[in-house]
Each structure stands twice: as C-alpha cells, then as structure tokens.
Amino acid sequence: xxxxxxxxxxxxxxxxxxxxxxxxxxxxxxxxxxxxxxxxxxxxxxxxxxxxxxxxxxxxxxxxxxxxxxxxxxxxxxxxxxxxxxxxxxxxxxxxxxxxxxxxxxxxxxxxxxxxxxxxxxxxxxxxxxxxxxxxxxxxxxxxxxxxxxxxxxxxxxxxxxxxxxxxxxxxxxxxxxx
Amino acid sequence: xxxxxxxxxxxxxxxxxxxxxxxxxxxxxxxxxxxxxxxxxxxxxxxxxxxxxxxxxxxxxxxxxxxxxxxxxxxxxxxxxxxxxxxxxxxxxxxxxxxxxxxxxxxxxxxxxxxxxxxxxxx
Numbered sequence: 683x684x685x686x687x688x689x690x691x692x693x694x695x696x697x698x699x700x701x702x703x704x705x706x707x708x709x710x711x712x713x714x715x716x717x718x719x720x721x722x723x724x725x726x727x728x729x730x731x732x733x734x735x736x737x738x739x740x741x742x743x744x745x746x747x748x749x750x751x752x753x754x755x756x757x758x759x760x761x762x763x764x765x766x767x768x769x770x771x772x773x774x775x776x777x778x779x780x781x782x783x784x785x786x787x788x789x790x791x792x793x794x795x796x797x798x799x800x801x802x803x804x805x806x807x808x809x810x811x812x813x814x815x816x817x818x819x820x821x822x823x824x825x826x827x828x829x830x831x832x833x834x835x836x837x838x839x840x841x842x843x844x845x846x847x848x849x850x851x852x853x854x855x856x857x858x859x860x861x
Numbered sequence: 862x863x864x865x866x867x868x869x870x871x872x873x874x875x876x877x878x879x880x881x882x883x884x885x886x887x888x889x890x891x892x893x894x895x896x897x898x899x900x901x902x903x904x905x906x907x908x909x910x911x912x913x914x915x916x917x918x919x920x921x922x923x924x925x926x927x928x929x930x931x932x933x934x935x936x937x938x939x940x941x942x943x944x945x946x947x948x949x950x951x952x953x954x955x956x957x958x959x960x961x962x963x964x965x966x967x968x969x970x971x972x973x974x975x976x977x978x979x980x981x982x983x984x
Contacts, residue, residue, distance in 0.1 A: 711927075713919035715892040716953065730894055730983040757892055834896035 687746045687766055688848060690733070690786055692773035694752035695724050697835035699733050701773060702749045705841040706735025712749075722792045730756065732763055737845065742851040745845060757791070764795040769852045771844060773835065776804045776812035779821065786822045799851040803833040803844045866983055870898035872981055881972045883964035885943070888957045889950060889980055890914050897954060897984070914957040918947050935970070948973050951981035 690698045698817055703710050713731035721728075733749030748763045750756070764770070770792050774785045785802075792800065802824055804815040813821065815830040824830055832841040864872065874887045878900060888899035888907060894908050894915035902907065921936040935948040944960040956977050960969050 711923060713916070713923060715894075715915065715919055717893050718891040719893070719895055719952065728893055730892070730912075731919045751916075753894075753912075755908055756916060758909065758913060759916055 683744065684742055685744045685746055686768050686849065686852065687748065689763055689767045689770040689846070690747055690749040690773060691760065691770060691792055692752060692803075693775065693784040693788060694721065694728065694786050695778075696752060696773040696775045696781065696785070698749040698752065699751050700731045701771075701803075701805070701833075701835040701841055701844075702735040702747050704836055704838045705737055705845065706747065707738060708736045710735045727779070728753070731759060735785055737842075739849070745849070747845075748806075760788075760791065761795065764792060764816075767796060767798055769799045769801075769848045771848055772800060772802045773805050773833070774802060774818060774822070776806050776815075776818060777809050779813065782818070782821050789822070799848065799855050801829040801833050801844065801848045801851060803835075805835050806832045807832040807840075808834045808837075819833070867898050870980060870983055871900060873976060874898060874900040874984070877958075877972055877976045881968055883961050883969055884972070885959050885961060886959040887976075888914070889984075890955050890957060892918070892953055893957060910957065914947055914955045918949065918955045921947070922949075935973075944969075946970075948960065948977050950977045951984060954980065954984055958981060 690701055692698055711727055711734040714727040715730045717728050729751045735747040737745045750760050750763050772789045775781055804818050806812055815832050819830050831844050833844050833848055870889055877887055878884050886901045888901055889897040890911035891897055892915055894912035896911045899907050901907050917936055923932040925933045938945040943962045946958045948956050950956050958973055
C-alpha cells in the first residue's frame with residue numbers, strides 16, 4: 683500500500699476546508715473556530731490548525747489530505763503540515779482578485795519548503811464573475827508547465843479531478859521506487 | 862477612573878503572575894488566534910504565541926473528544942526548561958501561561974482556573 687501526502691493551501695476563505703470535506707471518506711478532522719475580527723464579514727468560522735481527510739484511490743493507493751489555515755499568523759502550521767508532502771494544491775478564490783497576490787506569496791512559500799509538484803485550483807468556477815483559469819495564470823504569474831485547474835470545492839467530482847491531476851503530476855515527476 | 866476591559870484583563874494577568882511567581886508570563890487570546898491581553902516578556906512575539914495557542918487548543922479539543930476524554934480542560938506542554946499551559950476561557954478565548962521548570966503545578970492550575978473564571982466574565 684502506498685500513501686501519498688498532499689497539502690491543500692491557499693489564502694483565507696479560498697475554500698480549503700470545503701475542498702477536503704467534499705471528498706474525504708472519513709469524518710474530516712477540522713479545527714474551525716469562530717472569527718473574532720473584521721474578517722467575520724467574509725465568513726463566520728476559520729481553520730486555526732489543520733484539516734485532515736483521507737481518500738482511497740484503489741487497493742494500492744491512499745491519499746492523505748492536509749489542509750492549512752489561510753492567515754499568515756498561522757504560517758508555523760504551514761511548515762509543520764508541509765513536512766513529507768509529495769505535492770500540494772494552491773486553492774484560489776476566482777472571484778476575489780484582491781487575494782491573488784497572497785495566493786502567489788503562499789505558492790512561493792510552499793515551493794520554498796519542498797521541491798515537489800503542485801497544481802493551482804481555480805475555485806468557485808460556478809460563480810458568474812469567476813476569473814477563467816487561464817486569466818488566473820497571468821494574474822498569478824504561474825509558469826506554463828504548471829496545471830491550473832477549474833474547480834468547485836463543494837463538488838466532489840470537481841475536487842477528485844484536481845486531486846487526480848496532482849497525482850498524475852507526482853507520478854510523472856517521481857521515478858518509481860525500486861522494489 | 863474606570864479601566865477599559867483590556868486594562869482590567871492586563872491587570873488580572875499581572876495579578877496572576879504576582880500571586881504565583883512560578884508563572885513567568887501569560888496572555889489571553891481569542892480562539893481564532895488573535896491577542897486579547899498579554900503580560901509577555903518583550904522578546905516574545907505575541908502574534909505568534911496567540912496563533913499557536915489557538916491551534917494547540919483546537920487540536921487538544923479535537924483529540925480529547927475523538928478519544929472519548931470529553932470536554933477539554935487544559936493542554937499541558939512540558940519542555941526541558943519549563944511548562945506551557947493552555948486552558949479554555951469560556952467558548953471564545955484561551956489563557957496561555959508560561960511556568961518555570963520547578964513550578965508547583967497544583968498551585969499554577971488552581972490560580973489559572975480562578976483567573977479563567979474572571980476572564981470569562983470580562984470577555
């Protein structure tokens with residue numbers, strides 16, 4: 683049995699917790715707490731430590747998903763959660779361009795932690811004013827060889843697609859281990 | 862002159878440290894990791910301490926309930942040079958205390974519990 687650890691990161695309110703909750707086959711270990719500052723206008727609860735979910739792909743492969751908090755004050759958790767990851771997903775809220783700069787910064791921070799494959803998921807594509815993935819590529823200055831995938835974090839199939847794309851990227855770039 | 866709530870909380874934290882000299886520093890932070898009031902040494906970054914306290918408490922609560930230990934009372938961390946003790950203040954805040962290596966923990970716990978009760982009234 684092979685286990686693959688993936689980290690789901692991205693700015694505050696990008697949809698990381700929803701992403702993991704949509705697809706996990708176990709009750710997600712989430713650490714949401716009531717928001718007490720002005721960002722409570724955006725949403726009522728925020729992740730303060732981590733989310734953890736699991737997906738069995740087949741008999742030989744299990745994905746472990748670790749979601750990070752979004753706010754920079756929790757960046758010590760980013761570092762802890764990134765240990766041993768084989769790839770990561772940067773989730774971006776496609777309708778909030780004011781968060782794109784932060785998304786880019788988080789992407790760089792995670793690339794610095796480990797030289798692993800990653801994909802960018804353009805979340806909330808079901809909303810009318812969502813930026814198309816290719817426009818996001820320009821806005822975030824994502825290199826052409828990195829996948830930017832359309833995503834709706836509340837839709838299981840959409841989340842699965844993002845995870846499989848990252849998985850393929852990991853398998854392509856990681857030479858198979860000697861038995 | 863009437864004190865603001867923050868001033869009252871800082872005064873209460875200082876009280877705690879005077880009454881229990883084993884307690885070297887203390888802070889009250891919100892459950893989403895923002896500082897409410899602190900009596901921490903100047904070299905401690907209070908933003909980081911508050912975020913870490915919230916993260917640790919939330920994991921503590923999850924593991925206590927996941928493993929059938931009920932509602933979390935406190936999280937206790939022992940390092941070679943002393944203790945970090947976190948205890949919930951109502952539903953919205955956490956009291957974080959740094960205590961000396963040879964601290965009398967019974968006394969520390971008792972005073973923390975009393976302080977937490979006072980803070981839950983102030984918040």
